[in-house]
Amino acid sequence: MNRRTFYISLLTLAVSACSTVETRKQAKGEFDYVNEDVPQALIVPDNLTQPAKESEYNVPSLQGTAGPVGKELDIRAPSLVLALASGSRVDEFDKSAQIWFDKIDDDSDLQEVVVGAIENYLAEEGVDLTSKQGTKLESDWFHQETKSGFWLWEDVETSESWRFKYSLVTKPHGRSIGLNVDLIDYKSGNTSKIDPIEQQRVEMAMINAISAQIDYEYRLSLRDQRLARANRKVVSMSSDTDGKAAYLVDYPQQEFWELLPEFFEKYNFSVTDLDESKFVYMVSYERNDPSLWDGIWGEDVGVIELEDGSYEFHLERQNGKTLLTIFNDQQQVLSESVLENNFDIMSSALTFD
Structure with a gap:
């Protein structure tokens, strides 16, 4: 699955949409005002009454007028870092990183x-990693290619190129990582200078592209986990060390211990006592056959084929899984035939994903 199914290349989008079209950098309209001369004040002879002068609309004297004007003035707003990935954020009060994960x-x-x-x-952009030292990485050149001519006479020209440095900022607790991206090299024709606004936009676009990549990979991981859970067999028939019948459940012992109360409540078991040190639940069971209305409203969860009475659920750790042995009120292990008779409903009931 290609990442571009979900995300447009943010770096390419930012650069191609803003750098190659000059009109996007300029204000709309004409720029004749740049060449306009300041008109002289009205001269009134001394023997005539001078008109009243209002100061409300006076234009103050400008300071530092050496900057760009007219077509040379870039009107674009600075780019923003976007918290695209799950768990990402921009901390306005912590300037040590441009974005945190x-x-x-x-x-x-x-x-x-x-x-x-x-x-x-x-790798997906076809760019190599030229340096990787601890928390600092550097990329090879990204190229923005423009084409000239057409068909058989079409030529590919490299108009702009960039190299980036990626710096990670770590927290002592290890649960947050900051990312900074710096443009370290630039080429466009015969020049290696880049406009500061353009540099900021390219750096922000790269951060957003990395953030999108992190989010994409996290979503893929969630999908793979869901598929793995859907395809795994959680409950299987087994036996304990004495050869007595038991269910082998694909959950760690502690996790399964914490999940079982949900099963008890749903299938008419009541917990009467427990021994957490030995991982034993003492329960009472009262069979409750579903009514017609349960089936109509989708509340029919099935019935476990056991006699009403008291039972003990013993949980034993076994190779990262849990062996579930069930005893009746006579301290006898339920037979293999009873477990097999209830296997379908118990397999579904003990699957908590």
Whole structure:
């Protein structure tokens, strides 16, 4: 799946839309005012009454008029950093980074996520990484190509080129990473100078492109996790160390312990006692056959085929999963035939994703 299915190349968009069309930099209208002379004040003979002079509309004297005027004045507003990625933010009070990324996935290293997004974005743009030293990375040249001529006589010309430095800012707690992007080299024809406004726009566009890449990769990760959960077999038949029948559930013991109350409430079990140190729930079960209305309103969750009475659910850790053994009120393990008879409904009931 190509990232461009979701995101336009923000860097290319910003550069091509703003740098190659001069009219986008200029105010609309004519610029004749640049050549206008300041009119002389009205001269009134001394023997006539001088007209009253109002100061309300006086134009104050300008200071520092050496800047660009007319067509040379770039009217574009500065570009903004966009918090496109989940967990990203712009902190106006912390100038150490242009954008911050907060950790939202405890299973991944945040710095590796950001660095990986930078490398993947460069790879998709066909640009190499020329330097990678700790928290600082440098790219090779990005080129904006323009074409001249047509068909067989069409030529590709390189009009502008950029190189960037990416700097990461880390927090001691490791749950936030800041990113700064600096334009370190520029070429356009025979010049290596770039307008400050243009430089700021290109740097902001690069930050936004990296932020979009991080968001895209995070969404892909979520999709892959959902597919993995949908395709995995959570519950299977097994046995304990004594050969007694049990369910093997694909959840860690602590997580499964915390999820089971949801199962009890939904399937008419009431928790009467528990021993968390041994991971044992003591419950009572009262069979409640679904009514016609439950089926109509979609509230029929099925019935577990057990006799009314007291049961114990014992959870045992086994290779990152949990072995669930169920005892009746006579402290007898439920037989394999009982577990198999209830396997379909228990498999669905014990899947919490």
